[in-house]
Amino acid sequence: METNFIVKAFHELSGLELYEILRLRSEVFVVEQNCVYQDMDNKDQDSYHLICYRNNSIAAYARIIPAGISYNEVSIGRVVTAKNARGLGLGKDLMTEAVKICAELFADTQIRIGAQLYLLKFYNSLGFVEQGEPYDEDGISHIEMVKK
Template sequence: MKFIIKEFDELSTYELYKIIQVRINVFVVEQNCPYEECDDKDFDSYHLYYEDNENIAAYLRIIAAGVSYPEPSIGRVLVKKEYRRQGLASEMMKKAIEFIKENFKSEAIRISAQKYLLEFYQDLGFERVSEKYLEDDIPHYEMLCEF
């Protein structure tokens, strides 16, 4: 399995197709949540993923400051079902946080986290900074990681 990070313009059409495919399979199909997948934020993002034999095992996007929030953000965090419980999400998030620290002039990262993942993100240094709200009918919290 290899780790890859690319800006939008660096992605091949094949890579982009595989990314969109896995995002739809996890967020739309698996979570039964119809939402607007192509939201234009991909253009201003880095795409970080683990590839295993040309399959995307895990993925997230690092969104530039000023697109979703004043701070850089991390979103669309996923691990394909058959790769879960191997620590990939945690490892990938740590890589994303390090990447932001090294490449962005920011002292914080802000995310929108599904309620059931609060403890996961808290273990990575994020703190809840909002009341619960619904995003696509799923309970979420805004969280901030300062460094």
């Protein structure tokens, strides 16, 4: 099974790609996690979109946000893997690729994320270190983490 990653600025996304990204985010973050929140937050337009394709469909996705939009640092967010693609290691591959792309796009910079608390060990394994105390975001416990 072929897996490949592409990264695009918002204006480079086709209508179909944008629809599939928003559909995946909604399926997981709104429906599966039963979290009612405004996913489309006006950050997509200024972000880069990392898409993991597996067998010609989106299997995983992450949004790379330039510094000054969500945090003072560059950020990776909306990290998601499709339900039918879980357990294949795509989350780790996706985050490794996202960190690499951050370094390519923004040179030597820190990356800050707002991680769901239950994924703390996963992000620790990728070199992210927690900062501050856990906080509630839309009914889900999160913690800020930084990778230098």
